[in-house]
Amino acid sequence: MQHFNNQQIQELEKRYRTNLINSLSGFKSANLVGTSNNEGLTNLAIFSSAVHIGAAPPLMSIISRPDSVTRHTLENIIATEKFTINHVNVDIYKQAHQTSARYQNISEFDATQLTPEFLNDFEAPFVKEANIKIGLSLAEIIPIKLNNTKMIIGKVEWIIIPKESIEHDGKINLESAGTIAISGLDTYHKTQQIERLPYAKSYQ
């Protein structure tokens, strides 16, 4: 086993450290976040930080980094208070990854040939090629002062999902929808269900 302490982590070559630390949390969700600015220019950015915050009210969060290519996402969410989360699937992961390039004066939708889709009069663009799409309204932006990132929390306003991917009790069968996972900064994985386990009881 390799042991790294905090001093050794700090002294790692920058790219090595970035790869290592970005892999530490385990498998991550792969999502495209769609936004528009007030002039209607769309933006699309891949995020691996979406997490469940609560079911009632239905809340999800993403982490926004400072001065990065996702800066427009944050600005658009502040301006319009709307965004979409679209699951990356096996057919679009290369285009999804390409949204992380530094584009200016062109929408990542156009640059990557993904299609903005406006549904149910929701103001932010969904990704037509995604199978699971979520429309959210901004609920809160929480600054994380430790490293100048921001936690963006959205309230789920719309869920759009293939009927056949919803199991009898509401659980989504992500594999049937083609949803994939990320590790580190750049590695994409398909999955295979091992087992769905029953609610755990203690028998005390």
Place this chain on the structure above:
Amino acid sequence: MQHFNNQQIQELEKRYRTNLINSLSGFKSANLVGTSNNEGLTNLAIFSSAVHIGAAPPLMSIISRPDSVTRHTLENIIATEKFTINHVNVDIYKQAHQTSARYQNISEFDATQLTPEFLNDFEAPFVKEANIKIGLSLAEIIPIKLNNTKMIIGKVEWIIIPKESIEHDGKINLESAGTIAISGLDTYHKTQQIERLPYAKSYQ
């Protein structure tokens, strides 16, 4: 396609809604969080909310729910300012899931027959059966007032990992370490790498 709006989501049967909303973020990391109280009684709880917050300093977060079986985890982290994150692997996912049962007066380590391991004089217990283990010190607890949850941010103090699972540039090969993913509340998945993509450039 099935479309749910916010009113329809709110009116879903509670268990159905919980399953649906817990599936929305996509695949989630599967981690066991190890803690001790000031008397040395250990606690172990499964979390699917660990995310990367930053690489320099190395920061990770988990979301703690109020009045849940993970309440002891939060109390112990506040008391000792130390916790561990241990990747769930294919050999221990049933025991990992079982830590979500409501135990009192017994450590989840004992209840599930996972083994607390104290390494490098770090104060919180690692999970011996895990292959990737991270020791963290409490950096900040951020209250999320919207639903009374808390974001617990830890600074990475130790990384313990099989040498052969680290690629030449620092990326962890999670599959070689047996790490698995979660969907929803209760479903475990192994993964298969599709592709590692190069850093995206815009060629503008």
